[in-house]
Amino acid sequence: MNFIKSLVVAGVVAAASTSAIAADITGAGATFPFPVYSKWADAYKKETGNGLNYQSIGSGAGIKQIQAKTVTFGATDAPLKIEQLEKDGLVQWPMVMGAIVPVVNLEGIKPGEIVLSGEVLGDIYLGKVKTWNDPAIVKLNPKLMLPPDAITVVRRSDGSGTTFNFTDYLSKVNAEWKTKVGVGTAVEWPAGVGAKGNEGVAGNVSQTKNSIGYVEYAYAKQNKLTHAAMINKGGKTVQPTIASFQAAAANADWANAPGYRVILTDQPGEASWPITAATFILMYKAPADKAAAAEAIKFFKWAFEKGDKMAEELDYIPMPESVVKLIEKTWTADIKS
DSSP states (O other), X not given: OHHHHHHHHHHHHHHHHSSOXXXXXXXXXXXXXXXXXXXXXXXXXXXXXXXXXXXXXXXXXXXXXXXXXXXXXXXESSOOOHHXXXXXXXXXXXXXXXXXXEEEOOTTOOTTTSEEEHHHHHHHHXXXXXXXXXXXXXXXXXXXXXXXXXXXXXXXXXXXXHHHHHXXXXXXXXXXXXXXXXXXXXXXXXXXXXXXXXXXXXXXXHXXXXXXEEEEHHHHHHTTOEEOEEEOTTSOEEOOOHHXXXXXXXXXXXXXXXXXXXXXXXXXXXXXXXXXXXXXXXXXXXXXXXXXXXXXXHHHHHHHHHOHHHHHHTTOBOOOHHHHHHHHHHHHHHOOX
């Protein structure tokens, strides 16, 4: 991750060394899209000379920063409701889609070998399923040699859109979770140890034997973590792949969702990955720094036009062309840059 962060830092240096103040694009928020935003930032700087300073600090902090007007854009995986957007004078749109995966650190278990259901995953995070050889896990994995060791549960400690989507999913598939904990960017966790950002959870799981966590898939790949397979709404066991993410996103009705607020968890379809999510950008309708806002829009437009392959290389799902056209109309109509 240090290499990726250095790309962003390089972008900041490039921006500072130019005389055009419009090149100074600042953003903060979700850690979920940080790998792809970093990759885009590096390519954009090489092509245009303009840098992007993006702080990967979590969705909750990103929302606070845009509300405080300390950045050009905020980034969140927990989309704001239309009432909040109107109250704050903000415009919101989806930038890219990805997926959240459970990751484990179990000796002898390969990526995709262990299978979990949403109900069992919820029971693990409730603290009800305490050991890896619990009958509920063994029933799903009769051929695996699972240890009798206690499960170390790792979860986010910061306000997180990844947590919002993860808890939204658990609330849909585990009745007790819905009743006792519910949905939020931050919740009262019944069990586990906290870690900051997708980076923190990935690092904690990689260093802790017999642990389980949840991260955006790009972090699982980059950190060579062992992901679990999941049983989806259709009752099928699925692996996290571009195809399964696309299947989950296929039925999303972006055009009729106020503020493009679409939650992609627990989607129907035999091929759908159950914890798929979009990540969103927040900008002011009337930005204080119009030049910086205009430059940010140029970056986002470039990313939609030239960033799809880079996104797919990191196992993100680009927004469909029809949705991009809607978003570009939103920029023209709503943002005074």
